[in-house]
Amino acid sequence: MNNIQVAxxxxxxxxxxxxxNMLTNIKQHIANYPGVTIDKKSxxxxxxxxxxxxxxxxxxxxxxxxxxxxxxxxxxxxxxxTDIIINAVDASNLRKNLYLTMQLFDMHKPMILTFxxxxxxxxxxxxxxxxxxxxxxxSKIIQTVAAKKEGLSDIKDSxxxxxxDKLKYISNAxxxxxxxxxxxxxxxxxxxxxxxxxxxxxxxxxxxxxxxVIENIKKINPNANKILDYVQDLKNEFKEEFNxxxxxxxxxxxxxxxxxxxxxxxxxxxxxxxxxxxxxxSIVLNKYLALPILGLxxxxxxxxxxxxxxxxxxxxxxxxxxLKTTVISFFPAQNIDSIPYLTQFATWMMNSINAxxxxxxxxxxxxxxxxxxxxxxxxxxMAFILDKLFVKFGxxxxxxxxxxxxxxxxxxxxxxGVMATKGMNDKRAQMATMLTVPLMxxxxxxxxxxxxxxxFFKEDMAIMMFLISTITxxxxxxxxxxxxxxxxxxxxxxxxxxxLPSYHIPTLRGLLTKVFDRIWLYLKKIVTIVAAxxxxxxxxxxxxxxxxxxxxxxxxxxxxxxxxxxxxxQDNKYYSHLxxxxxxxxxxxxxxxYKSQRMNTTDAKTAKKIDLVFKEKNELFFLFxxxxxxxxxxxxxxxxxxxxxxxxxxxxxxxxxxxxNSALGSMGKFxxxxxxxxxxxxxxNVAFLSSFAARESSVATxxxxxxxxxxTFESNSIASTGGYSSLGAVAIMIFMALTPPCIATMIMIxxxxxxxxxxxxxxxxxxxxxxxxxxxIFQIGNILNLTGVxxxxxxxxxxxxxxxxxxxxxxxxxxxxx
Amino acid sequence: MTLDQIQINKTAIIKExxxxxxxxxxxxxxxxxxxxxxxMIRKSPLQDPIEVEILSYHISLRIQEAQSIKVSYE
Numbered sequence: 057m058n059n060i061q062v063a064x065x066x067x068x069x070x071x072x073x074x075x076x077n078m079l080t081n082i083k084q085h086i087a088n089y090p091g092v093t094i095d096k097k098s099x100x101x102x103x104x105x106x107x108x109x110x111x112x113x114x115x116x117x118x119x120x121x122x123x124x125x126x127x128x129x130x131x132x133x134x135x136x137x138t139d140i141i142i143n144a145v146d147a148s149n150l151r152k153n154l155y156l157t158m159q160l161f162d163m164h165k166p167m168i169l170t171f172x173x174x175x176x177x178x179x180x181x182x183x184x185x186x187x188x189x190x191x192x193x194x195s196k197i198i199q200t201v202a203a204k205k206e207g208l209s210d211i212k213d214s215x216x217x218x219x220x221d222k223l224k225y226i227s228n229a230x231x232x233x234x235x236x237x238x239x240x241x242x243x244x245x246x247x248x249x250x251x252x253x254x255x256x257x258x259x260x261x262x263x264x265x266x267x268x269v270i271e272n273i274k275k276i277n278p279n280a281n282k283i284l285d286y287v288q289d290l291k292n293e294f295k296e297e298f299n300x301x302x303x304x305x306x307x308x309x310x311x312x313x314x315x316x317x318x319x320x321x322x323x324x325x326x327x328x329x330x331x332x333x334x335x336x337x338s339i340v341l342n343k344y345l346a347l348p349i350l351g352l353x354x355x356x357x358x359x360x361x362x363x364x365x366x367x368x369x370x371x372x373x374x375x376x377x378x379l380k381t382t383v384i385s386f387f388p389a390q391n392i393d394s395i396p397y398l399t400q401f402a403t404w405m406m407n408s409i410n411a412x413x414x415x416x417x418x419x420x421x422x423x424x425x426x427x428x429x430x431x432x433x434x435x436x437x438m439a440f441i442l443d444k445l446f447v448k449f450g451x452x453x454x455x456x457x458x459x460x461x462x463x464x465x466x467x468x469x470x471x472x473g474v475m476a477t478k479g480m481n482d483k484r485a486q487m488a489t490m491l492t493v494p495l496m497x498x499x500x501x502x503x504x505x506x507x508x509x510x511x512f513f514k515e516d517m518a519i520m521m522f523l524i525s526t527i528t529x530x531x532x533x534x535x536x537x538x539x540x541x542x543x544x545x546x547x548x549x550x551x552x553x554x555x556l557p558s559y560h561i562p563t564l565r566g567l568l569t570k571v572f573d574r575i576w577l578y579l580k581k582i583v584t585i586v587a588a589x590x591x592x593x594x595x596x597x598x599x600x601x602x603x604x605x606x607x608x609x610x611x612x613x614x615x616x617x618x619x620x621x622x623x624x625x626q627d628n629k630y631y632s633h634l635x636x637x638x639x640x641x642x643x644x645x646x647x648x649x650y651k652s653q654r655m656n657t658t659d660a661k662t663a664k665k666i667d668l669v670f671k672e673k674n675e676l677f678f679l680f681x682x683x684x685x686x687x688x689x690x691x692x693x694x695x696x697x698x699x700x701x702x703x704x705x706x707x708x709x710x711x712x713x714x715x716x717n718s719a720l721g722s723m724g725k726f727x728x729x730x731x732x733x734x735x736x737x738x739x740x741n742v743a744f745l746s747s748f749a750a751r752e753s754s755v756a757t758x759x760x761x762x763x764x765x766x767x768t769f770e771s772n773s774i775a776s777t778g779g780y781s782s783l784g785a786v787a788i789m790i791f792m793a794l795t796p797p798c799i800a801t802m803i804m805i806x807x808x809x810x811x812x813x814x815x816x817x818x819x820x821x822x823x824x825x826x827x828x829x830x831x832x833i834f835q836i837g838n839i840l841n842l843t844g845v846x847x848x849x850x851x852x853x854x855x856x857x858x859x860x861x862x863x864x865x866x867x868x869x870x871x872x873x874x
Numbered sequence: 875m876t877l878d879q880i881q882i883n884k885t886a887i888i889k890e891x892x893x894x895x896x897x898x899x900x901x902x903x904x905x906x907x908x909x910x911x912x913x914m915i916r917k918s919p920l921q922d923p924i925e926v927e928i929l930s931y932h933i934s935l936r937i938q939e940a941q942s943i944k945v946s947y948e
Contacts, residue, residue: 118903122896152931155903304891304907311905311929337916346919440934444920447936453923551897551939552923553904556932 058106060219061137065129066144067156068115068479071172074569075144075200076112078208103212106219110142119159121268123548133163134253140218140225141167142211147177147184149557150322154314158230161193164254166218166225168196170211175201176563183324192320194227204565232260232309234298238290239263245283246273262287263302333558337437346441353434354460357425362468362499365418372417374656380406381652389645392637393614395707401594408590412583412800415469418499419575422461422472427570429457431562435479436554443552448863449533450540451492452485453552459489463497464529470494471582474804475574481554484547488540490808491818492532494801495794497525504747504792512785516845523852528793534859535825540867543817581807582800589799593746596720602713610710617706621699629688633676646670646677647700720745734791734830735784744791748799782844783837787830790851794826875947878924878940880914886945887911893942905929906943 064079066072080099097112113132114125121127133141143160145153160167171177171186190197196214200207218225232239242259261269262284274280291302298305340349383406387399395403429435439453446455455477462473473493480486505524513520602610618640625631634640650670657663671678680696683689715721716738724741731741780788806815829851837847880886888910893901905928906912913927923936 118899120896120899120903122899151929300908304902307902307905307907308909341916341919341925343917343919436934440918440923440925441920443936444918444922551900552934552936553897553900553939554934555904556925556934 057102058219060106060108060215061139062108062110062142062215063133063138063140064110064112064142064144065133065156065160066115067117067146067153070115070144070146070149070153072115072144073112075142075170075172075211076110078200078205079110079211104216106216108212108215111138117156120264121266123550127268130163133160133165134257138165139222140215141165142215143167143169145169145171147171147174148180148182150177150182150184151311151314151318152555154317155310157193158310158313161227161230162257162260164226164228164256166195166222167227168198168211168214168218168225169193170198170200170207172200174199175204176560179561181324182322184321185323186321189317189321192317193229195225195229230310230313232306235263235294235302235305235309238294238302241290242283242287245279245286247277260306263291264306265303333433336559337556340434340437341440350438350441353429354464357422357429357460358468361418361422361425365421368417368421369414373414376410376413377652377656380410381649381656385649389641390648392618392641392644392703393611393706394710397598400598404594405587405590408593409583409587412586415499416575418469419472419578420571422469423571423574424567426457426461426472426476427567428562430570431560431566433557433559436556439554440556446485447552447867449537449859450485450488450544450867451533451536452480452482452489454480454482455485455489458493459496459529459532462493463499463525468496469499470496470798470801471578471804472574474801474808475577478808482550482552484540484544484549487544487547487809487814488536490805491539491814491821492536494805494818495528495532495535495822497528497793498798500798501792505789508785508789512780512782512844520845520848523848524789524793527790527852527855530855530859531794531825534855534862535821537859537862537865541862541865577807581803585803586799589748593720593748596723597715597718597746599719600717602710602717606713610706610713613706614703617699617702620702621695624695624698625692628691630676630680630692634692643677643680643696644700644703646674647681647696650678650681715742731827733835734787734827735780735834736788736791736830740788744795747792747795783834783842783847784844786837786844786848786851787834790833791826791830794822794829875945876941877912877926877943877945878937880912880926880945880947882914882916884947885911885913886947888943889946890944891942892944893939897939897942901939901943904933905931912945 064072064076076097076099080101098109099112100107100109102108111132113129116123116126116129119126119130119133121130132138141160141163143157145157157169169189171184177184186197186199196218198207198210198214200211239256239259242262243255246255246258258269258273262273270284273283277283294302294305300308339345380403384399384402387402388396390396390399429438435454435457438456441453442456443453446452451459458473458476460468461476462468462470470493473496474490477486477490477493480489505521509517509520621640622635625634634643650666653666653670654663657666667678667682670681679686679689680692683693720742721738723745724738727741728736728738731737736744802815802819805818806812809815833847833851836842842850875886877886877888888906888908890908891898891901891906910928915925915927915932917924918934921937923934924940925932925934926940927933
């Protein structure tokens with residue numbers, strides 16, 4: 057078998073990844089380039105007795121040595137083991153793409169050019185004569201529409217063909233006119249043995265003043281200084297004669313040549329839709345209209361995804377509930393006095409996973425709208441409009457979308473927020489955005505806030521909600537600035553030089569591909585890992601369990617409850633149908649099952665159907681559940697309902713005991729010596745700890761811990777039985793607003809930064825910050841005897857002032873010389 | 875005069891680029907080379923960054939970066 061190494065190269069957004077996916081299908085492997093956090097995607101496939109390995113290199117505009125991506129890409133291409141370069145070219149943006157191709161020509165490697173997105177080009181009224189271009193450039197050219205898998209076998213065939221006669225497909229189409237003579241002169245001085253790469257390439261790079269190549273020469277070649285001096289002389293000479301520096305001349309020739317090729321192979325061209333784009337931009341980027349339009353777009357994004365998406369979950373929730381009931385039905389039935397571990401475990405797992413799946417409708421809409429904005433071309437405009445504001449805080453215009461998605465106002469989700477940082481060019485701003493995005497208003501925090509607000513701030517609910525949901529923006533900006541001035545200080549920043557491309561009409565296929573890619577990433581990464589964390593949490597809550605003495609008490613309570621039930625129905629005519637324990641057990645399960653199924657439906661027809669099914673299953677039990685006018689059955693029903701209530705209360709008591717005794721409870725207590733300064737007791741601590749898996753659980757845990765013996769949880773109980781003042785409540789809310797992002801977000805941060813270190817940082821700094829803020833509020837508030845509302849307002853003013861002040865500090869700029 | 879001072883809708887010619895390293899390379903890659911024509915399209919609503927047209931592409935850059943490019947009207 058023949059091994060062929062293929063490198064896939066192209067500019068960002070040229071459809072390179074779709075070609076990669078098309079070639080390698082699902083046999084992909086993602087690793088890291090040594091020492092850097094850039095994905096190395098590779099995949100293999102067999103074709104025609106050859107084993108072909110494809111590497112998907114990072115998208116890049118050029119091959120200078122200034123950014124890590126560019127360095128990696130060019131090193132990989134120049135590597136002598138790399139046999140063939142596939143250059144993906146976006147046919148709808150040909151000249152810009154060919155600029156990169158010209159640089160690839162310099163490297164003297166056998167090349168295949170794939171013209172991707174031919175469909176889009178055609179839509180734009182462009183047609184090309186690729187045969188002609190093939191002749192002109194001396195390389196293999198193929199047409200593809202990767203999204204539709206067109207051109208797949210062509211690529212494979214030409215890989216084999218090019219490999220057979222590599223020299224034939226090395227292009228020498230690019231000559232540097234007046235400079236060529238000089239390049240050739242230097243070429244003669246470079247001895248071939250010390251380099252794997254072509255002498256032509258090295259010579260060109262010397263005239264481009266490429267620091268990495270210069271360093272290399274100094275290292276390997278004993279005559280390096282002589283060569284470099286000579287190059288310098290030639291450069292001066294050239295500048296004198298032609299009045300332009302060699303660096304600029306090289307760029308100029310590349311553009312000219314790209315232009316020449318475009319002109320030569322274009323059969324049909326329509327005036328680019330630039331004019332239409334210009335018209336749109338004169339409104340969208342208008343001095344006065346730009347901000348309102350941006351606001352309107354963000355508002356619509358919110359309204360459609362968060363608000364309507366949330367309404368959609370009303371439809372999808374019953375499906376998830378049904379899924380849960382179905383799964384649980386495969387596990388052992390409940391006992392009268394306890395629920396088997398396995399069944400508890402199944403319930404717990406289904407609850408945890410459903411909590412995340414519940415967001416799917418929202419994400420579906422959100423991802424679609426984001427893809428729409430991306431494909432239309434609005435994203436760079438958004439950055440253009442708001443850059444000035446964000447740059448003061450170490451962020452970037454491109455931070456707008458991630459921040460918006462994570463919940464600037466009403467509540468969003470940090471998961472798509474972190475995902476949206478992916479395309480950011482400025483590495484430092486990208487890190488700053490990613491690390492602060494989780495501070496924004498997570499949708500799942502809202503029920504928690506509502507609960508606390510309803511309990512403590514009935515009068516001032518609106519103002520408090522406003523304060524709590526906007527303070528996070530200022531905290532995020534403040535934190536971002538502080539991080540930029542400290543830990544991120546040495547991170548690479550890139551100039552804000554960004555193309556504002558023409559607007560495009562997106563294709564539905566393109567949009568849907570993006571949506572499903574992202575949904576899939578969410579499901580694959582998040583749900584699996586959250587499931588794993590849920591298992592850990594379950595164990596932490598279950599063990600070591602209840603002490604023997606307590607168990608005895610609970611057992612006797614359970615006995616009591618059954619005795620009471622039997623005494624109250626012993627004269628009943630149906631008594632004999634329930635007197636066996638197994639019968640009672642069956643009925644409990646039957647009843648619970650029936651109730652939960654009925655709860656999931658709102659429409660009368662299905663309800664009737666359910667009734668029928670259950671009636672068929674067990675007519676007698678159905679009668680007990682729905683006695684109607686049957687007097688005896690009604691007595692059973694009444695006694696039974698009482699039993700169910702007592703049983704529920706007992707289970708809750710057992711659960712509380714268990715949690716208090718559990719490893720998680722001990723952890724909650726362990727932190728009390730510190731958290732007491734913020735006014736948190738162990739119950740609050742446990743609620744925070746359990747919210748780590750998914751925020752939703754904090755409300756449930758808090759509810760369970762504070763509800764005492766009441767059947768339904770009322771938010772008042774935390775105020776009346778918790779022993780909290782309104783000041784304590786503010787401390788709790790501030791902590792909740794800042795505490796670590798949920799595990800799902802953390803995983804996304806790990807995926808994007810490819811570093812556990814940053815993930816750990818993203819977990820720990822908000823905890824410290826949240827705790828310090830809570831302690832600050834609680835302590836100062838107590839000293840000054842402030843009410844909760846006062847403390848909140850003063851803290852708000854405090855944060856806003858500091859944020860405004862730090863915005864005046866200039867950002868440290870890392871000058872990169874090489 | 876530097877690039878950021880071109881009046882809106884006016885065209886100028888690049889005379890000199892006083893940048894280094896990555897900024898210079900980025901400018902080159904986007905077509906900012908001496909002798910090329912450049913047209914000011916607009917300023918951002920917050921006055922910074924600016925949008926210019928070069929080689930028929932629309933490029934946005936910050937004023938701070940634009941100040942490293944010397945231009946003159948034809």
